[in-house]
Amino acid sequence: MSRHADPSTATQIRDNWLRVSQQVADACHNVGRSPTDVKIVGVAKYVDAALTAQLVEAGCSIIGENRPQLLWEKHDWFLQHQLPMPRWHLIGHFQRNKVRRSLPLLDLIESVDSLRLAEEISTEAVRIGRTIPILVDVNVSKDVTKTGMSVDLLINDAERIAELPNLNWCGLMAMSTLDADSVVVAKEFSSVRELRDRLQVKLGERVKLCELSMGMSGDFAQAIAAGSTIVRIGSSLWKSII
Ligand SMILES: *Cc1c(COP(=O)(O)O)cnc(C)c1O
16 A cells, blocks of 8 residues: 655655656666666556656656556546656557557557557557657566567568557667676666667667667666666655555
8 A cells, every 4th residue: 555645755765756766777877878868757547646747747748557447547636636648658559449548648658569559559649639758668687477479570560550640659668687796687677778779770760769769677777787768666765665
C-alpha cells in the first residue's frame, strides 16, 4: 500500500525526483554524454493518480504506465482536477482491444510486441487521423516471463512494421535479465543497441530509430553507458512512499 498524497509525500517525492535526476545526470557525465540526451520516464504503476500528480508537480513531465486501465483512470483524474497533463507513455503489454480508447491519450507506445498489434495501432491511428510514435519491445533477456518480440521475429517483421501508415517507429525498448550480474546486463544493453543499428541499416530512410528505452531503477547507469535515450524509473522515485 502507498501513502495518501499530502504535503509530506509531496516533499518526499520532490526529494526523490531531484535525487534521481541528479543520478541520471551523473551517469551521463561519467560516460561523456549530455543529460539532455536522456529522458526520464517516471513509472507510476505503483501509486494512485494523486501521488502521480505530485511527481508531475515535482518536475517529471513524462509518466509511464504499464496498464491501459490505470492510464485511463489517471488521465480522467488529471482532467477532473484541471491539472497540466504530463506526457503519457505506455510501457506494458498492450492488448489490441485497448488500443481504441488509449490511443488518443498516449504520446509514445513503448511496448509494441507484435506485428498484429502494430497493425491494429496503425489502423486506429489512420481512423482518427493522427500519427503515433512507437517503440518495439524486444526481448533480449533470459527471463522467460518477459514480454517483447524475439530478435529473429523482429528482424523478420521489421520491414512490414516500418511500412505501416501513421506509425512513427522511432526505436526499441528492452529490459535486462532480472538480477543478472552487471557484465550480463551490459552485454544485453549493447546487444539492443547493435540490433537497432542493424535495423536502421536494413530499413534505411523509412525510419529513424533514434530512441533506445532501456534502464530502470537498478540498471539505468549501465543502460546510459550503452546508449539509452529513455530511462524508465519507478521504485527509486517512490522511495519511502510505497
Ligand atoms: C515497472 C517497470 C519499470 C520500472 O521499474 P523500477 O525497477 O521500479 O524502476 C520500467 N519498465 C517497465 C516496463 C516496467 O514495467
